[in-house]
Amino acid sequence: MYNAATKFIAGALCVLAITSCNSESESARAARLLYEEAGKANIAGEPVRAIALLDSLKNAYPAETEWQRASMKLRPTLIINASDQQIRAVDDSLLVLEQEHNSLQSKMKVISNAQLVEPYYVDAASYDPQFMNSTGIQPRVSTIGQMYFLSSANGGALKHTGFTISCDGESVQGGPIAYDGELNYRIDGSEIVTYPAEQSDAVGAFVKAHKGSPMTLTLTGAKNKTMKLTPKQIDAIINCYDYSHTIMDARQLAFEKERLNRQLEIARSQAERLATQSGD
Numbered sequence: 001m002y003n004a005a006t007k008f009i010a011g012a013l014c015v016l017a018i019t020s021c022n023s024e025s026e027s028a029r030a031a032r033l034l035y036e037e038a039g040k041a042n043i044a045g046e047p048v049r050a051i052a053l054l055d056s057l058k059n060a061y062p063a064e065t066e067w068q069r070a071s072m073k074l075r076p077t078l079i080i081n082a083s084d085q086q087i088r089a090v091d092d093s094l095l096v097l098e099q100e101h102n103s104l105q106s107k108m109k110v111i112s113n114a115q116l117v118e119p120y121y122v123d124a125a126s127y128d129p130q131f132m133n134s135t136g137i138q139p140r141v142s143t144i145g146q147m148y149f150l151s152s153a154n155g156g157a158l159k160h161t162g163f164t165i166s167c168d169g170e171s172v173q174g175g176p177i178a179y180d181g182e183l184n185y186r187i188d189g190s191e192i193v194t195y196p197a198e199q200s201d202a203v204g205a206f207v208k209a210h211k212g213s214p215m216t217l218t219l220t221g222a223k224n225k226t227m228k229l230t231p232k233q234i235d236a237i238i239n240c241y242d243y244s245h246t247i248m249d250a251r252q253l254a255f256e257k258e259r260l261n262r263q264l265e266i267a268r269s270q271a272e273r274l275a276t277q278s279g280d
Contacts (some may be wrong), residue, residue: 031057031067040075047081050085054078073274079267083260090257100247107239118143121243124134124234132190135225136233137174138219139204139240145247146197146241147204148233149174153191160191165203165229167215167247169194172206174199175220204241207234 024032033184038053061067107258109127121141131138137151149175151163161184162175174195177184184193195203207215215229 004243025050026066027061028064031061031064034071035067035074038071038078042078042081045085045109047078047085050078051075059094075265076270076274078146078266078273083264083267087260087264090253094257097239097246097250097253100242101250104239104243104246108243121240123239126232126236132192135219136227139200139237141240141244141247144245145251146200148197148200149195149203151191151193151195151219153221155189156223156225157189158191158219158221158223158225159186160193160219160223160225162193162195162217164219164220165207165215166218167172167206167210167213169211170197172203174203200217201244204237204244207237208241211238237258 034053038050040249041047041050041053053076057064057067057071107124108121108240110119110121111127120143122138125280128134128138131150132152133154135153135156139147139149141147151160153160159179160161161177161179163171164171164173175193177193177195179186183191184191186192211234215234216226217229218224218226
């Protein structure tokens with residue numbers, strides 16, 4: 001993997017060592033040692049550490065032009081090796097996420113009908129088509145992977161604006177979402193509140209972290225209503241949270257891979273240009 005880079009670095013180190021003399025200044029010696037250590041790190045399969053060493057050389061010894069020039073020539077090779085390494089790591093992570101996504105998807109149910117702006121996913125085992133006529137919370141996942149909650153209250157005139165989940169002396173909160181007729185609306189004795197993805201993700205993380213412990217749900221508002229979350233409800237929250245993250249994390253990794261590929265192409269072009277200049 002590092003054969004070409006090894007030959008280049010070994011040759012460069014050899015030439016520079018021969019041209020260096022015992023009378024070099026203290027700063028020149030320090031810069032040289034950083035350069036040599038960067039070359040060794042790259043040969044050892046640690047190009048990211050090698051780049052960090054060149055960064056230290058650049059920042060600490062700007063006046064050592066000989067080693068600054070040598071670093072500039074070496075840097076594209078290190079970036080190529082680091083990019084290749086990081087792309088492989090991203091691919092490995094994407095493969096793991098794909099396997100997790102496929103496993104979780106079998107536990108999800110897509111809800112789609114003409115009245116919806118867009119479809120959404122719910123936990124299949126706990127799905128209640130009459131949720132809007134009940135009292136409690138329901139986790140959902142949008143088609144782009146965002147997790148969000150709905151809370152529903154019926155018959156109690158709670159005028160609720162949020163909810164709290166408590167466990168082991170700790171708690172997490174959804175809301176408050178002020179009554180506005182949209183995210184928080186009331187009709188025929190029913191109250192429905194929709195919570196943003198940021199709050200919902202924090203709730204999902206809390207529930208997952210406390211899995212295995214009893215949890216209490218409290219709808220909060222003009223009046224409060226408290227109930228126990230069943231194991232099935234807890235699993236539904238965790239499944240939606242995990243499913244959401246397989247989608248969102250995979251998207252972020254795809255962006256990162258795209259960035260690394262651009263970085264790799266730029267570094268290859270720089271390396272080819274430097275090689276051509278050296279041959280002139």
